[in-house]
Amino acid sequence: MDQKETKYDEIFARSFSRHDQKRFGYTALVVCFIVTCCLCTVFKPYLAPLPAYIGIKETKLLCNTTKPRSDTCMMKGDVRIQGNSSTIFVLSSHVENASWTIKPYARKGDEKAMQSVTNFSIKAIEEQAETMPKCTKMYNEPAIVFSVGGYGGNNFHAFTDVIIPLYATSREFNREVRFLVANKRSQWTTKFQKVLDKLSRYENIDIDNDNQVHCFPSMIVGLNKEDRQELHTDSMNDFIRFLRSSYSLERSTTIKLTNSSIKRPRLLIVSRQKTRAFMNLKDVVGAAQEMGFEVIVTEMNANMTQVSRLVNSCDVMMGVHGAGLTNMVFLPENGVVIQVVPCGKMEWLANTDFGEPSKAMGLKYLEYKISEEESTLIDQYPHNHQVFRDPGSIQRKGWGAFRSIYLDKQNVKLDVAKFKETLSKALELLH
Numbered sequence: 001m002d003q004k005e006t007k008y009d010e011i012f013a014r015s016f017s018r019h020d021q022k023r024f025g026y027t028a029l030v031v032c033f034i035v036t037c038c039l040c041t042v043f044k045p046y047l048a049p050l051p052a053y054i055g056i057k058e059t060k061l062l063c064n065t066t067k068p069r070s071d072t073c074m075m076k077g078d079v080r081i082q083g084n085s086s087t088i089f090v091l092s093s094h095v096e097n098a099s100w101t102i103k104p105y106a107r108k109g110d111e112k113a114m115q116s117v118t119n120f121s122i123k124a125i126e127e128q129a130e131t132m133p134k135c136t137k138m139y140n141e142p143a144i145v146f147s148v149g150g151y152g153g154n155n156f157h158a159f160t161d162v163i164i165p166l167y168a169t170s171r172e173f174n175r176e177v178r179f180l181v182a183n184k185r186s187q188w189t190t191k192f193q194k195v196l197d198k199l200s201r202y203e204n205i206d207i208d209n210d211n212q213v214h215c216f217p218s219m220i221v222g223l224n225k226e227d228r229q230e231l232h233t234d235s236m237n238d239f240i241r242f243l244r245s246s247y248s249l250e251r252s253t254t255i256k257l258t259n260s261s262i263k264r265p266r267l268l269i270v271s272r273q274k275t276r277a278f279m280n281l282k283d284v285v286g287a288a289q290e291m292g293f294e295v296i297v298t299e300m301n302a303n304m305t306q307v308s309r310l311v312n313s314c315d316v317m318m319g320v321h322g323a324g325l326t327n328m329v330f331l332p333e334n335g336v337v338i339q340v341v342p343c344g345k346m347e348w349l350a351n352t353d354f355g356e357p358s359k360a361m362g363l364k365y366l367e368y369k370i371s372e373e374e375s376t377l378i379d380q381y382p383h384n385h386q387v388f389r390d391p392g393s394i395q396r397k398g399w400g401a402f403r404s405i406y407l408d409k410q411n412v413k414l415d416v417a418k419f420k421e422t423l424s425k426a427l428e429l430l431h
């Protein structure tokens with residue numbers, strides 16, 4: 001056994017033993033052993049158990065469908081995947097033919113997201129049965145199967161549902177792992193190519209459009225996501241360092257302002273065109289410049305090399321609640337995030353999506369909640385309308401209704417005098 005193999009064995013052994021220690025009886029837990037005495041007694045009472053099986057690889061299959069955000073299966077032994085039928089075959093022995101269906105995308109429970117994620121069926125095939133398809137391609141490295149479908153086209157979800165869980169699942173393989181990507185869109189893999197390259201040294205496989213049977217010594221289907229928190233994994237500091245190194249970002253911390261600083265702190269204003277736009281951007285820029293900021297206004301694009309460099313060159317980043325703020329992951333440590341929160345009782349959403357995550361990344365977080373007068377909704381609805389008086393009633397009508405009013409039809413016109421207080425807090429935080 002060469003070193004590489006030993007390494008995977010260790011990783012899998014760790015994963016399995018960690019779980020194995022926990023109590024059995026989960027609906028979706030099956031650990032298959034090649035030979036156990038009791039099974040032999042039941043099925044083959046006259047066979048001397050061990051010698052007959054020497055040389056056969058041990059097979060393990062462990063699925064967990066009790067995690068809040070993702071279902072995962074780990075398997076080891078003889079694992080074969082047929083892309084065009086989205087089926088994974090695992091050779092096992094002395095276990096009844098078991099099967100699972102896994103959607104490898106970490107937003108379980110969100111029906112809309114999961115609709116567009118491929119179902120992979122995992123079949124434990126009894127040893128010696130003829131139903132294992134013939135391998136057409138063999139690999140020595142392990143594989144990870146995941147989907148970039150769901151909401152993966154949105155920057156926030158790309159990070160929270162895919163990139164961070166992928167990092168959490170694959171980093172320990174030290175690039176010795178191959179990614180099998182379902183619901184692949186070439187823009188997606190192009191956009192995140194640097195991150196993918198940093199996690200795997202092998203070319204990824206578009207597993208939907210594929211007439212091969214790929215055979216692997218081990219495989220993980222679905223990405224680890226142990227909690228319900230957005231933009232989060234238990235080692236955010238490591239993840240941020242990993243991103244900085246993927247994009248060769250230079251600044252690890254922000255500018256330290258003193259009273260005699262000559263250099264101006266850089267403020268990045270994330271603008272949006274169609275929805276949640278700043279209506280009086282010029283005034284905001286002017287005010288910030290007066291206060292000593294060097295101001296950059298940009299709409300975030302899909303070139304992560306450019307975006308990451310720009311964000312990393314800034315000390316403060318502000319924007320209205322939206323996916324563009326996700327790029328705060330590239331800010332240097334101690335950077336300040338200012339989230340402008342539109343009308344609509346969105347505090348919880350704002351805090352869950354960016355407030356808590358930014359703090360976990362070592363950033364400072366400020367929130368500016370706009371008043372009714374600062375919302376363009378005031379041009380569409382009277383003051384006493386339920387849109388202002390009772391946003392909860394709109395929320396109860398469903399996400400679609402909520403989204404349409406508060407996220408799609410709302411722009412903001414900041415009260416610059418009031419907003420300056422928030423900017424001045426940001427300056428204090430840089431001292």
Ligand SMILES: *[C@@H]1O[C@H](CO)[C@@H](O)[C@H](O)[C@H]1NC(C)=O
Nearest residue numbers: 019022026029064066067226
């Ligand atoms: C499945 O995951 C949950 C949540 O992480 C964990 O508590 C549980 O022990 C796991 N079950 C198995 C069988 O590994």
Ligand SMILES: *[C@@H]1O[C@H](CO)[C@@H](O)[C@H](O)[C@H]1NC(C)=O
Nearest residue numbers: 095096097125126129130131
């Ligand atoms: C498992 O499936 C194979 C092929 O479908 C079949 O030959 C075998 O009898 C099945 N075994 C059990 C225990 O159901």
Ligand SMILES: *[C@@H]1O[C@H](CO)[C@@H](O)[C@H](O)[C@H]1NC(C)=O
Nearest residue numbers: 101102103115117118119120
């Ligand atoms: C995927 O699997 C689920 C659960 O087994 C099933 O309800 C659903 O219809 C399947 N979807 C597709 C597209 O096959």
Ligand SMILES: *[C@@H]1O[C@H](CO)[C@@H](O)[C@H](O)[C@H]1NC(C)=O
Nearest residue numbers: 082084085133210211212213
């Ligand atoms: C799926 O791939 C297998 C080879 O793995 C091939 O034999 C089969 O014809 C393909 N099916 C379709 C529908 O393309």
Ligand SMILES: *[C@@H]1O[C@H](CO)[C@@H](O)[C@H](O)[C@H]1NC(C)=O
Nearest residue numbers: 257258259260261427428431
């Ligand atoms: C820096 O300036 C602030 C306000 O202008 C002042 O309160 C503070 O004492 C000064 N600090 C130093 C170290 O000079």
Ligand SMILES: *[C@@H]1O[C@H](CO)[C@@H](O)[C@H](O)[C@H]1NC(C)=O
Nearest residue numbers: 190191302303304305306307
């Ligand atoms: C992204 O921008 C960088 C730097 O401007 C450029 O070199 C690179 O080609 C761009 N990448 C894509 C995919 O457009």
